[in-house]
Amino acid sequence: MSDSLEEEIVSIRRHLHQYPELGFNEHLTSLYVADYLRKLGLHVRSGIAGTGVVALLDSGRPGPCIAVRADMDALPLQELTGLPYASLHEGVMHACGHDGHMAMVLGAARMLTEAKAQLSGSVKFIFQPAEEMLGGARHMIDAGVLESPRVDGIVGLHLWPDLPTGVFGAKSGTVMASMDHVDITVQGRAGHGAAPHQGVDAIIAAAQLLTALQVLVSRESDPSEPVVLSMGSIHGGSLPNIIADTVEMHGTVRAIDQGTRERMKRRVTGLAEMVSSGMNAKAEVKYEFGYPPTVNDAHLIDLAEETLSSLYGKTAIQHLPHSQMTSEDMAYYMEQIPGVFLLVGAGGKERGEYPLHHPQMTIDEKALGLGAVFLANFVSNYQERKQNC
Ligand SMILES: [Zn+2]
Ligand SMILES: [Zn+2]
Structure with missing residues (x-):
């Protein structure tokens, strides 16, 4: 990835961090995301399930459709990080890293668009509202985001300050609880x-x-x-x-x-x-x-690990010893279609000082580029694998 794209991903994240919005009220966020995706030349639909955005990258060649998912909502917390790009919205904060999720998926969208000539099938970028407690994913599915074209598989990431930067947390089977x-x-x-x-x-x-x-x-x-x-x-x-x-x-x-x-x-x-x-x-x-519990598909977790070790080496994968007792509405998509959900270490050298949902939670922004590159490579590996089977 070029230095300029890495900088762009960080600046996207900082912008979104300054303007956090609560579930189903992600109006500015949704406009920003849709605008970025339109500028890439993708076919973009917004206003799905309220504030959701879906963009389609169609290679023009036959092949599977894979979805890449990000969540857009923030939490009702007063930010206390003291960062120069801290929240400008009183009492609302991106304390669960969803600003970074959007930045990583937008970065991956740009990389994949630039590599369109090497792709087959299509890629659907799903930006959903209201992951925190409100089940925005359910509403997106009801609005038909997994159809036309039918999505064959889905991938999502969660930034994880409890893991050091450069490490991805992977778990076969159930990764998160109900x-x-x-x-x-x-x-x-x-x-x-x-x-x-x-x-x-x-x-x-x-x-x-x-x-x-x-x-x-x-x-x-x-x-x-x-x-x-x-x-x-x-x-x-x-x-x-x-x-x-x-x-x-x-x-x-x-x-x-x-x-x-x-x-x-x-x-x-x-x-x-x-x-x-x-x-x-x-x-x-x-x-x-x-x-529901978030359950990783056996083939897709293998493919994710292969992708990670070819990009960053085997030491970049940390096999989680047990399921996390946190929950994710990503589980709703993964009930319908095979999917994989990974944790992206963002705690710096060892682990972050504050956990997710804390008013002083910060992420190490070096994790963003690593996550974006993984997503882009996972998508192309997936398309290639599906083409050959
Ligand atoms: Zn959260
Ligand atoms: Zn979250």
């Missing part, structure tokens, strides 16, 4: 704090339940089977001398196995109802399955 949502309302009965026997204390019932829920992971789950239950929010009561009648709890459950997901749903619901009724309270449980 993400399910649990909302519990514990209903008691209000009363005077001095006469607890006349009411039903929803706070005490919720406290028992919160403790009991831990058993589902620590005692009921196979220790070799990853599962996480985190209740991240609990609210109830108003004054010190009033027995609280309602407590609301909200949490997330992560797993890598469908059976585990179903068991957790059954047991969280059952335990909430039983523990609450044991305390004379009632529980109402809303339990929703969110993002």
Whole structure:
């Protein structure tokens, strides 16, 4: 890759970093991305699923269609990095590296467009809204982005400050967990704090339940089977001398196995109802399955590793010892078609000081060029491989 393209990718990322936008509101981002892709001469459609953008690079020769995906949304955080190109949007920050994802895919789009004469088939560049919690990928699929032309395979990257720059995290099988949502309302009965026997204390019932829920992971789950239950929010009561009648709890459950997901749903619901009724309270449980696990296709992870070792040497691949318990809506595409999702080390020499979603999170921008070159080479290797089979 030329130095000028590497600089361009960094400057794209810095621009997008300054103007972060929340899920389904990526209006400026979407305009910027679509404009860049149009200038490359690609066929661009925007306004998909709200703010999504899709560009097609058609080589004019028969062959498969592969998609390269980036996410565009930022997080509701006040940036505290102090960088000269820090967010100019109050309370919004690209703290998950999606600015870098877009920059890498735009860089790859430019490299592939310039190498169009050597390509066969087509390449679809998908820029989706709302990866964080809102499942923008689902909306893009419903809007038909995997059709006309039908996409045969998909590749995506996530910048990863926990890995050093120059290293790519790869995992065969499940690379990321599912993400399910649990909302519990514990209903008691209000009363005077001095006469607890006349009411039903929803706070005490919720406290028992919160403790009991831990058993589902620590005692009921196979220790070799990853599962996480985190209740991240609990609210109830108003004054010190009033027995609280309602407590609301909200949490997330992560797993890598469908059976585990179903068991957790059954047991969280059952335990909430039983523990609450044991305390004379009632529980109402809303339990929703969110993002599925992200599962890498066996052939595509092999091809990704071959591509990486030919570009950067075998030491550039770090085989992840286990699935990450974070989740990705990339999983929705990969439920429909074979796909591969890799982590791109961006932590500098060892690992970054701050994790993703932290207001001081930064990425080592040297990772961007490495990611873009990988994407462009992976796409051409994929086309070549498919042509010959
Ligand atoms: Zn994120
Ligand atoms: Zn992310």
